[in-house]
Amino acid sequence: MAQITLKNIAHSYMDAPSEEADYALKEVDHVWRDGEAYALLGPSGCGKTTLLNIVSGLLRPSHGRVLFGGEDVTDMPTAERNIAQVFQFPVVYDTMTVRENLAFPLKNRGIEAQTITERVQRVAAMIGMEDELNRKARGLTADAKQKISLGRGMVRDDVNALLFDEPLTVIDPHMKWELRTQLKRLHGQFGHTMIYVTHDQTEALTFADHVVVMHDGRVVQIGTPEELFERPAHTFVGYFIGSPGMNLLPAEVRGDRAVIDGHEVMLGSGYDDLSGKVEIGIRPEFVRLTDEGGLPATIKRVEDVGRHRLVRAEVLGRPVNVIADEGGPLPSENAQVAFDPARINVYANDWRVEGRAA
Numbered sequence: 001m002a003q004i005t006l007k008n009i010a011h012s013y014m015d016a017p018s019e020e021a022d023y024a025l026k027e028v029d030h031v032w033r034d035g036e037a038y039a040l041l042g043p044s045g046c047g048k049t050t051l052l053n054i055v056s057g058l059l060r061p062s063h064g065r066v067l068f069g070g071e072d073v074t075d076m077p078t079a080e081r082n083i084a085q086v087f088q089f090p091v092v093y094d095t096m097t098v099r100e101n102l103a104f105p106l107k108n109r110g111i112e113a114q115t116i117t118e119r120v121q122r123v124a125a126m127i128g129m130e131d132e133l134n135r136k137a138r139g140l141t142a143d144a145k146q147k148i149s150l151g152r153g154m155v156r157d158d159v160n161a162l163l164f165d166e167p168l169t170v171i172d173p174h175m176k177w178e179l180r181t182q183l184k185r186l187h188g189q190f191g192h193t194m195i196y197v198t199h200d201q202t203e204a205l206t207f208a209d210h211v212v213v214m215h216d217g218r219v220v221q222i223g224t225p226e227e228l229f230e231r232p233a234h235t236f237v238g239y240f241i242g243s244p245g246m247n248l249l250p251a252e253v254r255g256d257r258a259v260i261d262g263h264e265v266m267l268g269s270g271y272d273d274l275s276g277k278v279e280i281g282i283r284p285e286f287v288r289l290t291d292e293g294g295l296p297a298t299i300k301r302v303e304d305v306g307r308h309r310l311v312r313a314e315v316l317g318r319p320v321n322v323i324a325d326e327g328g329p330l331p332s333e334n335a336q337v338a339f340d341p342a343r344i345n346v347y348a349n350d351w352r353v354e355g356r357a358a
Protein backbone atom coordinates (compact mmCIF):
# COMPACT_ATOMS: atom_id res chain seq x y z
CA MET A 1 0.00 0.00 0.00
CA ALA A 2 1.13 3.51 -0.54
CA GLN A 3 0.32 7.04 0.41
CA ILE A 4 -0.79 8.94 -2.68
CA THR A 5 0.06 12.60 -2.95
CA LEU A 6 -1.50 15.02 -5.42
CA LYS A 7 0.69 18.10 -5.68
CA ASN A 8 -1.06 21.11 -7.21
CA ILE A 9 -2.90 18.92 -9.68
CA ALA A 10 -5.23 20.54 -12.22
CA HIS A 11 -6.61 19.33 -15.51
CA SER A 12 -8.15 20.86 -18.59
CA TYR A 13 -9.31 18.87 -21.60
CA MET A 14 -8.64 21.95 -23.76
CA ASP A 15 -5.39 22.53 -25.65
CA ALA A 16 -4.91 26.07 -24.44
CA PRO A 17 -6.91 26.72 -21.26
CA SER A 18 -6.89 30.38 -20.38
CA GLU A 19 -9.17 30.74 -17.38
CA GLU A 20 -10.29 28.73 -14.39
CA ALA A 21 -13.56 27.76 -16.06
CA ASP A 22 -11.56 25.89 -18.71
CA TYR A 23 -10.41 23.36 -16.12
CA ALA A 24 -12.51 20.23 -15.55
CA LEU A 25 -10.44 19.79 -12.39
CA LYS A 26 -9.41 22.93 -10.54
CA GLU A 27 -6.19 22.87 -8.54
CA VAL A 28 -6.15 20.28 -5.80
CA ASP A 29 -3.44 19.51 -3.27
CA HIS A 30 -4.21 16.39 -1.34
CA VAL A 31 -2.70 13.38 0.39
CA TRP A 32 -4.60 10.06 0.32
CA ARG A 33 -3.21 8.46 3.45
CA ASP A 34 -1.88 4.95 3.33
CA GLY A 35 -4.48 2.34 4.20
CA GLU A 36 -7.50 4.67 4.42
CA ALA A 37 -10.82 4.38 2.59
CA TYR A 38 -11.92 7.48 0.70
CA ALA A 39 -15.04 8.23 -1.25
CA LEU A 40 -15.02 10.79 -4.02
CA LEU A 41 -18.54 12.18 -4.04
CA GLY A 42 -20.29 14.67 -6.28
CA PRO A 43 -22.89 15.04 -9.01
CA SER A 44 -22.36 14.01 -12.60
CA GLY A 45 -19.75 16.12 -14.36
CA CYS A 46 -18.06 17.52 -11.25
CA GLY A 47 -14.68 15.96 -12.09
CA LYS A 48 -14.58 12.74 -10.05
CA THR A 49 -13.52 10.47 -12.90
CA THR A 50 -10.98 13.02 -14.08
CA LEU A 51 -9.38 12.99 -10.63
CA LEU A 52 -9.49 9.19 -10.38
CA ASN A 53 -7.97 8.79 -13.85
CA ILE A 54 -5.10 11.05 -12.83
CA VAL A 55 -4.40 8.78 -9.85
CA SER A 56 -4.60 5.65 -12.02
CA GLY A 57 -2.49 7.09 -14.83
CA LEU A 58 -5.19 6.93 -17.51
CA LEU A 59 -4.89 10.70 -17.71
CA ARG A 60 -1.81 12.89 -17.45
CA PRO A 61 -2.69 16.09 -15.54
CA SER A 62 -2.20 19.46 -17.24
CA HIS A 63 -0.43 20.65 -14.09
CA GLY A 64 1.09 19.17 -10.97
CA ARG A 65 2.64 15.89 -9.88
CA VAL A 66 1.35 12.57 -8.55
CA LEU A 67 3.47 10.68 -5.99
CA PHE A 68 3.02 7.10 -4.76
CA GLY A 69 4.94 6.99 -1.49
CA GLY A 70 8.01 9.06 -2.34
CA GLU A 71 8.03 8.13 -6.02
CA ASP A 72 6.91 10.55 -8.72
CA VAL A 73 4.59 8.54 -11.00
CA THR A 74 3.17 11.43 -13.05
CA ASP A 75 4.63 10.05 -16.27
CA MET A 76 4.26 6.39 -15.38
CA PRO A 77 1.66 4.37 -17.33
CA THR A 78 -1.21 2.69 -15.51
CA ALA A 79 0.26 -0.79 -15.96
CA GLU A 80 3.33 0.17 -13.94
CA ARG A 81 1.48 1.83 -11.08
CA ASN A 82 0.49 -1.41 -9.41
CA ILE A 83 -3.12 -0.52 -8.77
CA ALA A 84 -6.35 -2.46 -9.07
CA GLN A 85 -9.32 -0.81 -10.75
CA VAL A 86 -13.00 -1.63 -10.88
CA PHE A 87 -15.12 0.30 -13.33
CA GLN A 88 -18.82 1.01 -13.67
CA PHE A 89 -19.33 -1.82 -16.14
CA PRO A 90 -17.92 -5.32 -15.74
CA VAL A 91 -14.64 -6.24 -17.34
CA VAL A 92 -14.46 -10.04 -17.38
CA TYR A 93 -13.08 -12.67 -19.73
CA ASP A 94 -16.15 -14.46 -21.07
CA THR A 95 -14.30 -17.59 -22.16
CA MET A 96 -12.78 -18.11 -18.72
CA THR A 97 -14.48 -19.61 -15.72
CA VAL A 98 -15.29 -17.48 -12.69
CA ARG A 99 -12.33 -19.13 -10.93
CA GLU A 100 -9.95 -18.31 -13.79
CA ASN A 101 -11.18 -14.75 -13.91
CA LEU A 102 -10.57 -14.28 -10.19
CA ALA A 103 -7.18 -15.98 -10.36
CA PHE A 104 -6.01 -13.97 -13.37
CA PRO A 105 -4.29 -11.04 -11.59
CA LEU A 106 -2.46 -13.48 -9.29
CA LYS A 107 -1.36 -15.84 -12.10
CA ASN A 108 -0.10 -12.83 -13.98
CA ARG A 109 2.23 -12.05 -11.14
CA GLY A 110 3.48 -15.59 -10.77
CA ILE A 111 1.92 -16.24 -7.37
CA GLU A 112 2.17 -19.88 -6.30
CA ALA A 113 -0.81 -22.17 -6.88
CA GLN A 114 -1.69 -22.83 -3.25
CA THR A 115 -1.91 -19.11 -2.45
CA ILE A 116 -4.01 -18.54 -5.56
CA THR A 117 -6.47 -21.25 -4.52
CA GLU A 118 -6.82 -19.76 -1.02
CA ARG A 119 -7.26 -16.19 -2.16
CA VAL A 120 -9.74 -17.08 -4.90
CA GLN A 121 -11.76 -19.07 -2.39
CA ARG A 122 -11.80 -16.20 0.08
CA VAL A 123 -12.83 -13.63 -2.51
CA ALA A 124 -15.48 -15.96 -3.96
CA ALA A 125 -17.01 -16.26 -0.51
CA MET A 126 -17.00 -12.53 -0.17
CA ILE A 127 -18.86 -11.93 -3.42
CA GLY A 128 -21.15 -14.92 -2.86
CA MET A 129 -19.99 -16.90 -5.88
CA GLU A 130 -18.43 -19.99 -4.30
CA ASP A 131 -20.90 -22.25 -6.06
CA GLU A 132 -20.24 -20.77 -9.48
CA LEU A 133 -16.47 -20.94 -9.57
CA ASN A 134 -16.40 -23.50 -12.36
CA ARG A 135 -18.96 -21.77 -14.58
CA LYS A 136 -17.87 -19.86 -17.64
CA ALA A 137 -18.38 -16.12 -17.25
CA ARG A 138 -20.25 -16.01 -20.56
CA GLY A 139 -23.97 -16.11 -19.89
CA LEU A 140 -23.76 -14.69 -16.38
CA THR A 141 -25.89 -11.63 -15.58
CA ALA A 142 -24.31 -8.15 -15.58
CA ASP A 143 -24.73 -8.20 -11.84
CA ALA A 144 -22.73 -11.42 -11.45
CA LYS A 145 -20.09 -10.22 -13.87
CA GLN A 146 -19.62 -7.03 -11.89
CA LYS A 147 -19.17 -9.08 -8.75
CA ILE A 148 -16.36 -10.91 -10.53
CA SER A 149 -14.79 -7.55 -11.46
CA LEU A 150 -14.98 -6.49 -7.83
CA GLY A 151 -13.50 -9.78 -6.70
CA ARG A 152 -10.70 -9.52 -9.22
CA GLY A 153 -9.95 -6.01 -7.99
CA MET A 154 -9.61 -7.28 -4.47
CA VAL A 155 -7.82 -10.56 -4.94
CA ARG A 156 -4.31 -9.12 -4.72
CA ASP A 157 -3.03 -7.80 -1.45
CA ASP A 158 0.11 -6.10 -2.78
CA VAL A 159 -1.44 -3.25 -4.75
CA ASN A 160 -0.65 0.42 -4.07
CA ALA A 161 -4.33 1.27 -4.14
CA LEU A 162 -7.75 0.00 -5.10
CA LEU A 163 -9.75 2.38 -7.28
CA PHE A 164 -13.47 1.99 -7.79
CA ASP A 165 -15.44 4.08 -10.28
CA GLU A 166 -19.17 3.77 -9.48
CA PRO A 167 -18.75 0.01 -9.19
CA LEU A 168 -22.24 -0.76 -7.96
CA THR A 169 -24.22 0.97 -10.72
CA VAL A 170 -25.27 -2.31 -12.35
CA ILE A 171 -25.74 -4.22 -9.09
CA ASP A 172 -29.26 -4.76 -7.83
CA PRO A 173 -30.23 -2.69 -4.78
CA HIS A 174 -30.14 -5.28 -2.02
CA MET A 175 -26.84 -6.70 -3.26
CA LYS A 176 -25.43 -3.17 -3.31
CA TRP A 177 -25.78 -2.92 0.41
CA GLU A 178 -24.27 -6.37 0.87
CA LEU A 179 -21.25 -5.66 -1.32
CA ARG A 180 -20.63 -2.28 0.25
CA THR A 181 -20.59 -3.87 3.67
CA GLN A 182 -18.21 -6.54 2.42
CA LEU A 183 -15.91 -3.94 0.93
CA LYS A 184 -15.83 -2.08 4.19
CA ARG A 185 -15.09 -5.27 6.10
CA LEU A 186 -12.33 -6.14 3.67
CA HIS A 187 -10.85 -2.72 4.14
CA GLY A 188 -10.88 -3.24 7.90
CA GLN A 189 -9.11 -6.59 7.47
CA PHE A 190 -6.50 -5.75 4.86
CA GLY A 191 -6.07 -2.00 5.09
CA HIS A 192 -5.89 -1.28 1.36
CA THR A 193 -5.81 2.36 0.32
CA MET A 194 -9.17 2.66 -1.40
CA ILE A 195 -10.67 5.43 -3.50
CA TYR A 196 -14.31 4.93 -4.33
CA VAL A 197 -16.07 7.23 -6.78
CA THR A 198 -19.81 7.68 -6.44
CA HIS A 199 -22.56 10.25 -6.85
CA ASP A 200 -24.60 8.50 -4.15
CA GLN A 201 -24.23 10.00 -0.69
CA THR A 202 -25.40 6.85 1.11
CA GLU A 203 -22.74 4.82 -0.64
CA ALA A 204 -20.06 7.37 0.18
CA LEU A 205 -21.05 7.90 3.79
CA THR A 206 -21.36 4.21 4.62
CA PHE A 207 -18.21 3.11 2.84
CA ALA A 208 -15.61 5.74 3.57
CA ASP A 209 -13.61 7.03 6.54
CA HIS A 210 -13.15 10.28 4.62
CA VAL A 211 -15.40 11.72 1.98
CA VAL A 212 -14.00 14.08 -0.63
CA VAL A 213 -16.86 16.21 -1.91
CA MET A 214 -16.49 17.71 -5.38
CA HIS A 215 -18.51 20.45 -6.99
CA ASP A 216 -17.91 22.04 -10.35
CA GLY A 217 -14.37 20.71 -10.75
CA ARG A 218 -13.30 21.66 -7.26
CA VAL A 219 -12.76 19.73 -4.06
CA VAL A 220 -14.99 21.66 -1.65
CA GLN A 221 -14.53 19.56 1.49
CA ILE A 222 -12.69 16.51 2.74
CA GLY A 223 -14.19 15.25 5.94
CA THR A 224 -15.65 12.42 7.95
CA PRO A 225 -19.36 11.78 7.41
CA GLU A 226 -19.96 13.54 10.74
CA GLU A 227 -18.00 16.63 9.73
CA LEU A 228 -19.90 16.88 6.45
CA PHE A 229 -23.16 16.72 8.34
CA GLU A 230 -22.29 19.03 11.23
CA ARG A 231 -20.00 21.55 9.59
CA PRO A 232 -20.43 21.65 5.82
CA ALA A 233 -17.53 23.77 4.55
CA HIS A 234 -19.49 24.97 1.53
CA THR A 235 -23.19 25.56 0.93
CA PHE A 236 -23.03 22.87 -1.78
CA VAL A 237 -21.99 20.26 0.82
CA GLY A 238 -24.88 21.37 3.03
CA TYR A 239 -27.28 20.98 0.16
CA PHE A 240 -25.84 17.77 -1.33
CA ILE A 241 -25.41 15.80 1.90
CA GLY A 242 -28.51 15.09 3.91
CA SER A 243 -32.03 14.20 3.03
CA PRO A 244 -33.28 16.78 2.53
CA GLY A 245 -30.22 19.03 2.55
CA MET A 246 -29.45 22.01 4.71
CA ASN A 247 -31.77 25.04 4.80
CA LEU A 248 -30.12 28.28 3.75
CA LEU A 249 -31.44 31.73 4.57
CA PRO A 250 -29.89 35.02 3.48
CA ALA A 251 -29.08 37.07 6.59
CA GLU A 252 -27.07 39.89 8.03
CA VAL A 253 -24.75 38.71 10.74
CA ARG A 254 -23.90 40.99 13.66
CA GLY A 255 -21.77 39.46 16.38
CA ASP A 256 -23.70 36.50 17.74
CA ARG A 257 -26.98 37.39 16.00
CA ALA A 258 -28.27 36.91 12.51
CA VAL A 259 -30.94 39.25 11.23
CA ILE A 260 -33.36 37.98 8.61
CA ASP A 261 -35.86 40.54 7.34
CA GLY A 262 -35.71 42.36 10.69
CA HIS A 263 -36.09 39.14 12.74
CA GLU A 264 -33.24 38.23 15.06
CA VAL A 265 -31.87 34.70 15.31
CA MET A 266 -29.38 33.73 18.04
CA LEU A 267 -26.19 32.08 16.80
CA GLY A 268 -24.00 29.65 18.72
CA SER A 269 -20.83 31.67 17.99
CA GLY A 270 -19.80 35.27 17.43
CA TYR A 271 -18.68 36.59 14.02
CA ASP A 272 -16.71 39.57 12.77
CA ASP A 273 -18.34 41.72 10.11
CA LEU A 274 -18.98 39.68 6.99
CA SER A 275 -19.31 40.97 3.48
CA GLY A 276 -20.60 39.52 0.20
CA LYS A 277 -23.41 36.97 0.11
CA VAL A 278 -24.08 36.05 3.75
CA GLU A 279 -26.35 33.14 4.68
CA ILE A 280 -27.10 31.01 7.67
CA GLY A 281 -27.43 27.26 7.23
CA ILE A 282 -29.41 24.94 9.47
CA ARG A 283 -30.16 21.28 8.86
CA PRO A 284 -33.84 20.22 8.97
CA GLU A 285 -32.95 17.96 11.92
CA PHE A 286 -32.19 21.04 14.04
CA VAL A 287 -35.24 23.12 13.18
CA ARG A 288 -38.16 22.94 15.58
CA LEU A 289 -41.78 23.91 15.02
CA THR A 290 -43.11 26.04 17.82
CA ASP A 291 -45.83 28.56 18.51
CA GLU A 292 -43.67 31.20 20.16
CA GLY A 293 -40.21 32.71 20.06
CA GLY A 294 -39.36 31.65 16.49
CA LEU A 295 -39.64 32.99 12.97
CA PRO A 296 -43.10 33.12 11.41
CA ALA A 297 -43.71 30.10 9.18
CA THR A 298 -46.38 28.79 6.87
CA ILE A 299 -46.68 25.03 6.71
CA LYS A 300 -47.05 24.08 3.07
CA ARG A 301 -46.97 20.30 3.20
CA VAL A 302 -46.36 17.45 5.61
CA GLU A 303 -44.81 14.21 4.35
CA ASP A 304 -44.78 11.07 6.40
CA VAL A 305 -41.39 9.49 5.83
CA GLY A 306 -41.31 6.56 8.22
CA ARG A 307 -39.93 7.33 11.64
CA HIS A 308 -40.41 11.07 11.31
CA ARG A 309 -42.33 13.65 9.38
CA LEU A 310 -40.89 16.06 6.91
CA VAL A 311 -42.56 19.43 7.14
CA ARG A 312 -42.18 21.74 4.15
CA ALA A 313 -42.61 25.28 5.41
CA GLU A 314 -42.13 28.77 4.10
CA VAL A 315 -40.26 31.19 6.33
CA LEU A 316 -39.97 34.85 5.33
CA GLY A 317 -40.52 33.92 1.70
CA ARG A 318 -37.99 31.07 1.71
CA PRO A 319 -38.51 27.31 1.76
CA VAL A 320 -37.47 25.72 5.05
CA ASN A 321 -37.62 21.97 5.70
CA VAL A 322 -38.23 20.68 9.20
CA ILE A 323 -37.82 17.13 10.45
CA ALA A 324 -40.45 16.65 13.11
CA ASP A 325 -41.30 13.71 15.37
CA GLU A 326 -43.92 11.39 14.01
CA GLY A 327 -46.43 11.72 16.80
CA GLY A 328 -46.13 15.34 18.01
CA PRO A 329 -48.83 17.95 17.25
CA LEU A 330 -48.12 20.52 14.57
CA PRO A 331 -49.00 24.16 15.32
CA SER A 332 -52.20 24.96 13.46
CA GLU A 333 -52.07 28.74 13.64
CA ASN A 334 -49.17 31.10 14.18
CA ALA A 335 -46.70 28.41 13.26
CA GLN A 336 -43.12 29.40 13.90
CA VAL A 337 -39.73 27.75 13.44
CA ALA A 338 -36.89 27.92 15.94
CA PHE A 339 -33.28 26.95 15.23
CA ASP A 340 -30.84 25.29 17.60
CA PRO A 341 -28.19 28.08 17.82
CA ALA A 342 -25.27 25.66 18.26
CA ARG A 343 -26.20 23.95 14.99
CA ILE A 344 -26.30 27.05 12.83
CA ASN A 345 -23.47 27.49 10.34
CA VAL A 346 -22.67 30.85 8.82
CA TYR A 347 -21.60 31.23 5.18
CA ALA A 348 -20.03 34.13 3.32
CA ASN A 349 -19.97 33.75 -0.47
CA ASP A 350 -20.84 30.05 -0.01
CA TRP A 351 -17.88 29.21 2.25
CA ARG A 352 -18.34 28.45 5.95
CA VAL A 353 -17.01 31.05 8.35
CA GLU A 354 -15.59 29.78 11.63
CA GLY A 355 -17.12 31.69 14.54
CA ARG A 356 -15.64 32.69 17.88
CA ALA A 357 -17.00 30.86 20.90
CA ALA A 358 -19.98 32.98 22.03
Ligand SMILES: Nc1ncnc2c1ncn2[C@@H]1O[C@H](COP(=O)(O)OP(=O)(O)OP(=O)(O)O)[C@@H](O)[C@H]1O
Binding pocket: 013, 024, 042, 043, 044, 045, 046, 047, 048, 049, 050, 051, 199
Ligand atom coordinates in the same frame (compact mmCIF):
# COMPACT_ATOMS: atom_id res chain seq x y z
N1 LIG B 1 -12.36 13.28 -22.62
C1 LIG B 1 -12.94 14.42 -22.33
N2 LIG B 1 -12.87 15.47 -23.18
C2 LIG B 1 -13.46 16.65 -22.90
N3 LIG B 1 -14.16 16.91 -21.78
C3 LIG B 1 -14.27 15.90 -20.88
C4 LIG B 1 -13.68 14.61 -21.12
N4 LIG B 1 -13.96 13.84 -20.05
C5 LIG B 1 -14.70 14.59 -19.21
N5 LIG B 1 -14.88 15.83 -19.70
C6 LIG B 1 -15.60 16.94 -19.04
O1 LIG B 1 -14.96 17.20 -17.79
C7 LIG B 1 -15.91 17.46 -16.78
C8 LIG B 1 -15.71 16.47 -15.63
O2 LIG B 1 -16.02 15.16 -16.08
P1 LIG B 1 -15.83 13.85 -15.18
O3 LIG B 1 -16.14 12.67 -16.06
O4 LIG B 1 -14.50 13.89 -14.52
O5 LIG B 1 -16.97 14.06 -14.11
P2 LIG B 1 -17.64 13.00 -13.15
O6 LIG B 1 -17.87 13.73 -11.88
O7 LIG B 1 -16.84 11.77 -13.10
O8 LIG B 1 -19.03 12.75 -13.87
P3 LIG B 1 -19.79 11.38 -14.18
O9 LIG B 1 -20.31 10.91 -12.85
O10 LIG B 1 -20.88 11.82 -15.11
O11 LIG B 1 -18.78 10.47 -14.81
C9 LIG B 1 -17.27 17.36 -17.43
O12 LIG B 1 -17.68 18.67 -17.76
C10 LIG B 1 -17.02 16.54 -18.68
O13 LIG B 1 -17.92 16.90 -19.70
